[in-house]
Amino acid sequence: MLQLEKVSLHYGGFKALHEVSLHANDGELVVLLGANGAGKSSIFLTASGLLKAAGGRIRLRGQDVAGAKPSRLVEEGLVLCPEGRKLFPGMSVLKNLMLGAYVHRRDRKGNAKLLDEVFDMFPILREKKDDAAGSLSGGQQQMVAIGRALMGRPKALLLDEPSLGLAPLVVKQVLEVIQRINRAGTTVLLAEQNAYAALQIAHRAYVLEGGRIVMEGSRDELLNNDAVRRAYIGA
Ligand code: ATP
Numbered sequence: 001m002l003q004l005e006k007v008s009l010h011y012g013g014f015k016a017l018h019e020v021s022l023h024a025n026d027g028e029l030v031v032l033l034g035a036n037g038a039g040k041s042s043i044f045l046t047a048s049g050l051l052k053a054a055g056g057r058i059r060l061r062g063q064d065v066a067g068a069k070p071s072r073l074v075e076e077g078l079v080l081c082p083e084g085r086k087l088f089p090g091m092s093v094l095k096n097l098m099l100g101a102y103v104h105r106r107d108r109k110g111n112a113k114l115l116d117e118v119f120d121m122f123p124i125l126r127e128k129k130d131d132a133a134g135s136l137s138g139g140q141q142q143m144v145a146i147g148r149a150l151m152g153r154p155k156a157l158l159l160d161e162p163s164l165g166l167a168p169l170v171v172k173q174v175l176e177v178i179q180r181i182n183r184a185g186t187t188v189l190l191a192e193q194n195a196y197a198a199l200q201i202a203h204r205a206y207v208l209e210g211g212r213i214v215m216e217g218s219r220d221e222l223l224n225n226d227a228v229r230r231a232y233i234g235a
Contacts, residue, residue, distance in 0.1 A: 001027075001060070001061060001156050001187040002047065003056075003060075003189065004020055004023070004047060004057075005057040005059070006055065007046060007053045007057070007058060008055040009046050009053055009211075011056055013045075014042040014162070016039050016062060017042050017053075018209045018210075018211045018212045020039070020056070020208075020211070020213055022043075023207050024187050024189050027105045028177070028182075028188070029178070030188065030203065030204050030205065031191075031192060031198045031199060031202040031204075031205040032189060033191075033199075033205055033206070033207045033208065033228070036209070037201075038064055039211040041160055041191070042211070043191075044080055044082070044189075047158060048070055048073055048078060049065070049069055052067065060073065060076055060156070061155075071102075074102050074103045074203055077153065077156060078158070079149045079153075079154035079156070079157055080098075080151075080160070081159040085142060085144070086113060086145070087145060090132055090133075090134060091133060093125055093131055093133050094130065095127040096144050096148055097118060097151055099148060100148035100152045101152065104151075104152075104153060114137055114150070116142070116153075117158070118147040118151065121147070122177075124140055124141055126142065138167075139170035139173065141165050146159070146174075146181075146204075156188055158189050159189070159190045160191050161193060162178065164193065165223060172197065175198065175200075176201075178201065195233050196233045197230035199223050200219075202222075204217065204218055204219065207228060208224070215227075215228065
Protein backbone atom coordinates (compact mmCIF):
# COMPACT_ATOMS: atom_id res chain seq x y z
CA MET A 1 0.00 0.00 0.00
CA LEU A 2 2.64 2.50 1.13
CA GLN A 3 6.34 2.12 0.57
CA LEU A 4 9.24 4.40 1.40
CA GLU A 5 12.50 3.43 -0.22
CA LYS A 6 15.73 5.04 1.00
CA VAL A 7 14.00 8.31 1.80
CA SER A 8 16.24 11.10 3.10
CA LEU A 9 15.17 14.45 4.46
CA HIS A 10 17.22 17.53 5.30
CA TYR A 11 16.21 20.59 7.29
CA GLY A 12 18.78 23.00 5.86
CA GLY A 13 22.10 21.42 6.77
CA PHE A 14 20.58 19.01 9.30
CA LYS A 15 19.94 15.46 8.08
CA ALA A 16 16.77 14.30 9.81
CA LEU A 17 16.17 11.09 7.81
CA HIS A 18 18.91 8.85 6.45
CA GLU A 19 17.74 6.51 3.68
CA VAL A 20 14.65 5.32 5.52
CA SER A 21 12.95 2.30 3.99
CA LEU A 22 9.69 1.02 5.34
CA HIS A 23 6.36 -0.23 4.10
CA ALA A 24 2.82 -0.94 5.18
CA ASN A 25 1.01 -3.70 3.30
CA ASP A 26 -2.65 -3.50 2.42
CA GLY A 27 -4.66 -3.94 5.62
CA GLU A 28 -1.69 -3.85 7.98
CA LEU A 29 -1.31 -1.86 11.17
CA VAL A 30 2.35 -0.88 11.38
CA VAL A 31 3.82 0.91 14.39
CA LEU A 32 6.75 3.29 14.30
CA LEU A 33 8.65 3.46 17.58
CA GLY A 34 11.27 6.06 18.41
CA ALA A 35 12.27 8.58 21.03
CA ASN A 36 11.51 12.29 20.71
CA GLY A 37 13.42 13.66 17.76
CA ALA A 38 14.02 10.25 16.15
CA GLY A 39 12.29 11.44 12.99
CA LYS A 40 8.77 9.98 13.17
CA SER A 41 7.00 13.22 12.28
CA SER A 42 9.54 13.83 9.53
CA ILE A 43 8.59 10.50 7.95
CA PHE A 44 4.89 11.37 8.06
CA LEU A 45 5.36 14.89 6.72
CA THR A 46 7.49 13.58 3.87
CA ALA A 47 5.18 10.67 3.03
CA SER A 48 2.17 12.97 2.93
CA GLY A 49 3.87 15.46 0.62
CA LEU A 50 4.18 18.31 3.13
CA LEU A 51 7.99 18.13 3.06
CA LYS A 52 10.09 17.29 0.05
CA ALA A 53 12.47 14.34 0.35
CA ALA A 54 16.12 14.96 -0.48
CA GLY A 55 16.26 11.52 -2.03
CA GLY A 56 14.54 8.17 -2.32
CA ARG A 57 11.20 6.93 -3.56
CA ILE A 58 7.70 6.97 -2.12
CA ARG A 59 5.13 4.63 -3.58
CA LEU A 60 1.42 4.54 -2.92
CA ARG A 61 -0.25 1.42 -4.28
CA GLY A 62 2.76 0.90 -6.52
CA GLN A 63 2.63 4.40 -7.98
CA ASP A 64 5.62 6.72 -7.49
CA VAL A 65 4.23 9.74 -5.64
CA ALA A 66 7.43 11.51 -4.51
CA GLY A 67 6.89 15.22 -5.13
CA ALA A 68 3.09 14.90 -5.40
CA LYS A 69 1.00 17.62 -3.77
CA PRO A 70 -0.57 16.76 -0.40
CA SER A 71 -4.10 17.28 -1.80
CA ARG A 72 -3.43 14.79 -4.59
CA LEU A 73 -2.18 12.27 -2.07
CA VAL A 74 -5.40 12.68 -0.09
CA GLU A 75 -7.35 12.08 -3.29
CA GLU A 76 -5.29 8.92 -3.74
CA GLY A 77 -6.21 7.78 -0.23
CA LEU A 78 -3.21 8.78 1.88
CA VAL A 79 -4.39 10.84 4.86
CA LEU A 80 -2.36 12.28 7.73
CA CYS A 81 -3.65 12.82 11.25
CA PRO A 82 -0.89 15.15 12.47
CA GLU A 83 0.85 15.35 15.81
CA GLY A 84 -0.81 17.85 18.13
CA ARG A 85 -4.16 17.40 16.30
CA LYS A 86 -3.96 20.77 14.52
CA LEU A 87 -7.66 21.56 14.91
CA PHE A 88 -9.19 24.99 14.41
CA PRO A 89 -10.13 25.58 18.07
CA GLY A 90 -12.61 28.41 17.44
CA MET A 91 -14.52 26.50 14.77
CA SER A 92 -17.24 23.98 15.53
CA VAL A 93 -16.57 20.26 15.75
CA LEU A 94 -18.71 19.78 12.63
CA LYS A 95 -16.72 22.29 10.59
CA ASN A 96 -13.43 20.77 11.69
CA LEU A 97 -14.69 17.34 10.63
CA MET A 98 -15.93 18.59 7.27
CA LEU A 99 -12.52 20.14 6.50
CA GLY A 100 -11.24 16.58 6.23
CA ALA A 101 -13.68 16.00 3.36
CA TYR A 102 -12.46 19.01 1.38
CA VAL A 103 -11.07 17.08 -1.57
CA HIS A 104 -14.37 15.16 -1.80
CA ARG A 105 -16.55 18.26 -1.26
CA ARG A 106 -18.64 17.66 -4.37
CA ASP A 107 -19.85 14.30 -3.08
CA ARG A 108 -22.29 15.69 -0.54
CA LYS A 109 -24.25 12.48 -0.19
CA GLY A 110 -21.09 10.45 0.39
CA ASN A 111 -19.86 12.95 2.95
CA ALA A 112 -23.17 12.94 4.84
CA LYS A 113 -23.05 9.14 5.06
CA LEU A 114 -19.43 9.19 6.20
CA LEU A 115 -20.15 11.88 8.78
CA ASP A 116 -22.86 9.64 10.18
CA GLU A 117 -20.34 6.79 10.44
CA VAL A 118 -17.86 9.07 12.23
CA PHE A 119 -20.60 10.12 14.66
CA ASP A 120 -21.48 6.45 15.22
CA MET A 121 -17.83 5.78 16.02
CA PHE A 122 -17.60 8.81 18.35
CA PRO A 123 -21.14 9.45 19.70
CA ILE A 124 -19.91 12.29 21.93
CA LEU A 125 -18.97 14.26 18.80
CA ARG A 126 -22.56 14.07 17.57
CA GLU A 127 -23.66 15.62 20.86
CA LYS A 128 -21.00 18.32 20.66
CA LYS A 129 -21.04 18.95 16.92
CA ASP A 130 -21.92 22.64 17.32
CA ASP A 131 -19.43 23.30 20.13
CA ALA A 132 -16.08 24.96 19.45
CA ALA A 133 -13.47 22.23 18.98
CA GLY A 134 -11.19 24.03 21.44
CA SER A 135 -13.75 23.61 24.24
CA LEU A 136 -13.54 19.80 24.14
CA SER A 137 -11.34 17.63 26.37
CA GLY A 138 -8.00 16.42 25.00
CA GLY A 139 -9.37 12.97 24.25
CA GLN A 140 -12.42 14.38 22.49
CA GLN A 141 -10.22 16.69 20.43
CA GLN A 142 -8.18 13.68 19.38
CA MET A 143 -11.43 12.02 18.28
CA VAL A 144 -12.15 15.10 16.15
CA ALA A 145 -8.68 14.84 14.61
CA ILE A 146 -9.17 11.15 13.82
CA GLY A 147 -12.71 11.79 12.58
CA ARG A 148 -11.46 14.57 10.31
CA ALA A 149 -8.87 12.18 8.88
CA LEU A 150 -11.59 9.58 8.27
CA MET A 151 -13.63 12.20 6.38
CA GLY A 152 -10.71 12.23 3.92
CA ARG A 153 -11.57 8.58 3.05
CA PRO A 154 -8.15 7.10 3.82
CA LYS A 155 -6.99 3.84 2.33
CA ALA A 156 -3.77 4.44 4.25
CA LEU A 157 -3.97 6.45 7.46
CA LEU A 158 -0.89 8.03 9.01
CA LEU A 159 -1.35 8.70 12.72
CA ASP A 160 1.32 10.79 14.41
CA GLU A 161 1.28 10.29 18.19
CA PRO A 162 -2.50 10.29 18.61
CA SER A 163 -2.29 9.58 22.34
CA LEU A 164 0.13 12.38 23.21
CA GLY A 165 -0.84 14.06 26.47
CA LEU A 166 -3.90 11.91 27.09
CA ALA A 167 -4.82 10.10 30.32
CA PRO A 168 -4.09 6.33 30.32
CA LEU A 169 -7.74 5.33 30.05
CA VAL A 170 -8.22 7.66 27.09
CA VAL A 171 -5.05 6.33 25.44
CA LYS A 172 -6.58 2.87 25.63
CA GLN A 173 -9.79 4.11 24.01
CA VAL A 174 -7.91 5.88 21.23
CA LEU A 175 -5.86 2.77 20.45
CA GLU A 176 -9.02 0.63 20.43
CA VAL A 177 -10.58 2.99 17.91
CA ILE A 178 -7.45 2.79 15.74
CA GLN A 179 -7.61 -0.99 15.84
CA ARG A 180 -11.27 -0.87 14.80
CA ILE A 181 -10.46 1.43 11.89
CA ASN A 182 -7.71 -0.95 10.79
CA ARG A 183 -9.95 -4.03 11.11
CA ALA A 184 -12.53 -2.31 8.93
CA GLY A 185 -9.91 -2.34 6.16
CA THR A 186 -7.79 0.81 6.44
CA THR A 187 -4.03 0.40 6.38
CA VAL A 188 -2.50 2.23 9.36
CA LEU A 189 0.97 3.58 10.08
CA LEU A 190 1.05 4.67 13.70
CA ALA A 191 3.75 6.56 15.59
CA GLU A 192 3.42 6.08 19.32
CA GLN A 193 5.33 6.81 22.50
CA ASN A 194 3.22 4.24 24.34
CA ALA A 195 5.23 1.43 22.82
CA TYR A 196 3.75 -1.46 24.75
CA ALA A 197 0.13 -0.49 24.15
CA ALA A 198 0.79 0.28 20.49
CA LEU A 199 2.57 -3.03 19.88
CA GLN A 200 -0.45 -4.86 21.30
CA ILE A 201 -2.52 -3.76 18.32
CA ALA A 202 0.29 -3.85 15.69
CA HIS A 203 1.00 -6.43 13.04
CA ARG A 204 4.55 -5.20 12.54
CA ALA A 205 6.75 -2.41 13.81
CA TYR A 206 9.87 -0.42 13.03
CA VAL A 207 12.27 1.23 15.46
CA LEU A 208 13.68 4.58 14.42
CA GLU A 209 16.79 6.11 16.00
CA GLY A 210 18.51 9.27 14.86
CA GLY A 211 16.65 9.28 11.55
CA ARG A 212 17.53 5.65 10.74
CA ILE A 213 15.50 2.46 10.91
CA VAL A 214 17.48 0.29 13.33
CA MET A 215 15.08 -2.60 13.74
CA GLU A 216 11.96 -4.09 12.25
CA GLY A 217 9.89 -7.11 13.01
CA SER A 218 6.54 -8.61 13.87
CA ARG A 219 4.71 -7.48 17.00
CA ASP A 220 5.93 -10.53 18.93
CA GLU A 221 9.52 -10.16 17.77
CA LEU A 222 9.64 -6.60 19.05
CA LEU A 223 7.71 -7.29 22.24
CA ASN A 224 10.19 -10.07 23.06
CA ASN A 225 13.31 -8.15 22.06
CA ASP A 226 15.42 -7.20 25.10
CA ALA A 227 16.78 -3.97 23.59
CA VAL A 228 13.27 -2.82 22.65
CA ARG A 229 11.93 -3.74 26.07
CA ARG A 230 14.71 -1.83 27.82
CA ALA A 231 14.51 1.27 25.62
CA TYR A 232 10.80 1.58 24.92
CA ILE A 233 8.82 -0.60 27.28
CA GLY A 234 10.77 -0.30 30.49
CA ALA A 235 10.37 -3.95 31.51
P1 ATP B 1 8.72 14.10 18.33
O1 ATP B 1 8.03 12.93 18.89
O2 ATP B 1 9.42 14.92 19.37
O3 ATP B 1 7.91 14.91 17.37
P2 ATP B 1 9.92 12.85 16.05
O4 ATP B 1 10.45 11.46 16.16
O5 ATP B 1 8.63 13.03 15.41
O6 ATP B 1 9.94 13.50 17.48
P3 ATP B 1 10.90 14.82 14.19
O7 ATP B 1 9.94 15.86 14.63
O8 ATP B 1 10.68 14.14 12.91
O9 ATP B 1 11.05 13.70 15.33
O10 ATP B 1 12.37 15.45 14.22
C1 ATP B 1 13.53 14.76 13.75
C2 ATP B 1 14.72 15.66 13.93
O11 ATP B 1 14.61 16.77 13.04
C3 ATP B 1 14.89 16.25 15.32
O12 ATP B 1 16.25 16.30 15.63
C4 ATP B 1 14.29 17.63 15.20
O13 ATP B 1 14.90 18.53 16.11
C5 ATP B 1 14.66 18.00 13.77
N1 ATP B 1 13.66 18.91 13.16
C6 ATP B 1 12.34 18.72 13.06
N2 ATP B 1 11.74 19.74 12.43
C7 ATP B 1 12.72 20.60 12.12
C8 ATP B 1 12.74 21.88 11.44
N3 ATP B 1 11.63 22.43 10.96
N4 ATP B 1 13.94 22.48 11.32
C9 ATP B 1 15.09 21.92 11.79
N5 ATP B 1 15.13 20.72 12.42
C10 ATP B 1 13.97 20.09 12.59
